[in-house]
Structure formats: structure tokens, C-alpha cells
Amino acid sequence: MAAGLLAQGYVAQRELATAAFLALRLQRPLFLEGEPGTGKTEIAKTLAALLGRPLIRLQCYEGLDLAGAAYEWNYARQMLEIKLGQLAGDDLFAPRFLIPRALLQALQQPGPPVLLIDELDRADEPFEAYLLEVLSEFQITIPELGVIRAAEPPIVLITSNRTREIHDAVKRRCLYHWVDFPSAARELEILRLRVPGAPERLSRQIVAFIQGLRALDLYKLPGVAETIEWSRALLELNALELDPETVQSTLGVLLKYQDDIARVQGSEAARLLAQIRAEQGHG
Template sequence: MTHHHIYDSIETIEHGFRSVGYLTSRHIATTLYLAYHLGKPLLVEGPAGVGKTELAKKAAEGLGLMLIRLQCYEGLDESKALYEWKYGKQLLYTQILKDKLNDLTGGKSLEESIEALHRYDDIFFTEHFLEPRPLLAALQQEKGCVLLIDEVDKSDDEFEAFLLEVLSDFQVSIPEIGTIRARTRPLVFLTSNNTRDLSDALKRRCLHLYIPLPDPKLEREIVMIQVPGISEALTRQLVAFVQKIRELDIKKVPSISETIDWARVLILLNRKSLSPEIVRDTLHAILKFEADIDVVRERLPEMTRQILNGREGLSHG
């Protein structure tokens, strides 16, 4: 499948993503369509674990392009994100070539030796000594690529400002070499967990997509697609259960990835249906805090009864 087909319309995007195992809701597909056709970076926000990173991965898979990923963290700077001179290699070469350098300059006056060196000027600042980091690598891809800038909210303000430059022109300048332009514009995804507000300038340059926690129907479909071999009845029960937990007042509500983990655990244990005992034993798959587990445990009998007696349970026995 070439990308000309996938991004022809919003429906083809929905299809294309479904075929690589990622279910999009309509607004996600619409936004992807826009990002692709307007050539704008897409800033993706939403609770942890709703599949923000996965979206970029699947976009690359669907387009048949390479995914280049830049993980952001505090203190990330240009040398880690854009390029770095291979300092060690440069140094090593000058040490190894010491004798050669001696030959060049041997027996000459200071002026003459500097003149001689000038002829070899930039020899240590060529692409051989350039270590491309994700951003530069993304610009260098002949066929284009999908560039994922993950958790951009963790980076510093300075880095954000620097990103602006790259994202608006898709070019960077390296003083020793010159300006490098993107051979083909990459499709850019930025993700944020909202640990802080991003600058307005960055937001202005991006389209914005918020992925919420899924509704029961979508979540059931996701589980069915991600966990092959799971029965529909079990899927119904466990999605209903997770959705109920999300209504409780707890520290970290389980997101899709936790639902999938839980489904896998239940499959491994060869369970066909939920029961209070099995839920109690496997709760740690969806809840990450001891306090949260306690909250749920307290209500466990009541919650499982509701689900097992409710429509979700009955319709499929």
C-alpha cells in the first residue's frame, strides 16, 4: 500500500490504520488528514497510555516510511537532538596523524606552516565527523519519514524555541557546513503528557489533537484487535469493569494499555469470565498504586456483581 491511497480521504485513513491494527475514532482520522495535507506538525495530547506514541508508529507503518524518534527529557540540547561532532574521532585522528602534521609543518616558519594547514582547513569538520542525531537524520531521509518527538513537555524552554526553528522551515544550519534542508518534508508528531503548558509559539505551528480515553465500544474493538483469541464475552466484562474503575476517585486511572495488559494476563491464566477472586488477584495489572488497589478492592464484590448481572454479562452468558 502506498501512501497515496491512505491519505486520499478521511475514510481511507480510518481503513489504513485499522489494517495495521490501530483503531482511530473519526476525529483522529480527520486531524491526521489535515496534518498530512497541510504539511503541519501534529501535537498529540491526552492521558498516558491512550496510544499517542503508537499513533506515530502506526502512521509510519501505514506510509511505509521509517520512524525516527526523539525522546525528550530535561536538559536535552541540540547536540543530542540535532547533530554532534564526533569529538573523540577528531581527536583520535589528530593524534594518529601527529607525524603527518609534523611533516606538513616540519622545518617551516610559523607563517608557512599556518599557510600549509589552511589548505586542509575543514578536513576535520566534514560529514565524516558529523554524528547526525534524530532531527538531522529526519531531514536527511531521501523518501521522507515520520518524525516522532516524544514527550516534548519534558524538554526545556530553550529546546522548545530551537524546535520552532526546525519545525517551521524544516531546515537547520550547521555553522561549519551550511544550511541543510529537508530532502522530503517529514510527517511530524509531537506528544505531550501535559506536565507543563507548552509555549504558544510552538502550539501555533502545530495542529492539535487530543486523544481522550476511549468509549466502551471503541475500547472493546481495540482489545479484540490487540489481544487475538479473546472471547467477546470476556472483552465485554473487562471493558465494562475498567470503565467503571475510571469513574472512581483514584490517583491514576487505567488507560487503554492497562486494559490490554489485563486482557493478556487473563488469557494467559486461561480465564473465560471474570469473578471477584480473579479480579482481586490480577488488579495490579491495571492499577499502579497500592492506595488505588485498596479503593477498588473495597467495592469489588459490588462492582463485579453489577457487571456479571448487568447487560454486559447476560447477553453473552
């Protein structure tokens, strides 16, 4: 599994690759929790590409309900057919009036898709209760129609940035994996793969600087996504190595809160750069 993910451009830890493999074999949802920017969403995209399956993504948000996540009725079409006299009373909730959203779409696919339920922690807690039927039985009960069950279970990945705790009832129905920030060696491997045009010396300095940032008490630590974006930004500036002026002018690519930028710029950035040069040498 790790080799397959790598072939698609995703550098996975052995534990994550094993969790994904077992989720596929056991037909169990995979619950991925961790800091933002650690590649949780990306693995769903990578799995879909690896398996040649469509990706159906449900982006969670506050106030998400059945109409946004599962289905809603096409009331406008119902009313139109009633006015035209084309609708008998017992046909009011016929399947043709059903508008499927992400969850129902995933159950109705002819071949099992990858269903990504992204950032579940952003949704309200009551929404989790509705997910239980989908996660355990791979079905949705529609009061007016009955039960719609997947012919083949979709491959379900759920992500959470842990802004709040997800209920145990959801987690019990899933395999669980905590996606941590990568080690320096793995992050360098990711950079080589995702930003192949970056000079080796610069890539090593970027990784060392970001690893140093993650040791600081910042409000929001930079993730792998920021590592890649910063590398590309530095290439656009024709940087060959890190220097104080370049770091100072590009901190907004890495850090998204002014308090964090103020904490790092100046002496803290200079200290990290000096440490990197001492460890890696000037040559």
C-alpha cells in the same frame, strides 16, 4: 485514513483520523496531547507502517539537549586526524565529523520518514525553542556548517502527556488533537482486534470494569495499553469471566500505584463487578 489505520490494527476516532489526514496533506506537524496509554505513540508507528516509511523516534527526557536530539561533533575522530596530520584547519568541522541524531537524521532521509518526538513534556522548556526551526522550516542551522534543510518535509508527530504545558509557539506550528480515553464501544473494538483470542463475554466485562475505574478519582487511570495487557494476563490465567479473586490478584496489571490499588480492591471492585453483572446478566 481511518480505514487505513484500521487495516494496520489501529482503531482511530474520526476526528483523529481527520487530523492525521490533514497533517499529511498540509505537511504540518501533528501535536497529540492526552492521558498516558491512549495510543498517541502507537499512531506514529501505525502511520509509518501504513505509508511504508521509516520511523525515527526521539524520546524526550529531562536534560535533553542538541547533542542528544539533533547532532554532535565526533571530537575523538577530529583529534585523531589532527594527530595524524590528516586534517587542515578549515576541515575541522567537515560533514564527515558530524554525528546525526534523530532530528537531523529525519531531515537527511532520502524519502520523508515519520519523525516521532515523544513525550515533549518530559523535556525542559528551553528545548522547545530549538524545535521551532525544525517544525516551521524543516531545517537545522549548524553554526559551523550552515543550514541543513530537508529535501522533503518529514511527517512529524509530537506527543505530550501534559505533565506541563507546552509553549504556544510550538502548538501554533502544529495541527492539534486531544486523544481521549476511548468509548466503551471503541475500546471493545480495540480488544477484539488486539486480543482476538479473548472470549466475547470476558472482553465486554473487561471493558466495562475499566470504564468504571476511569470514573473513579484515581491518581493514574488505566489506559488502553493496560486494557490490552490485562486481557492478555487474564487469558494466561484461563479466565472465562471476571470474579473477585481474579480481579484482586491482577490489579497490579491495571494500576501502577499502591494508593490506587488500595482504593479499588475489596468493596470498590466488588461494586463494579456487581454493576457489570446486573447490566450484562449472568447468562
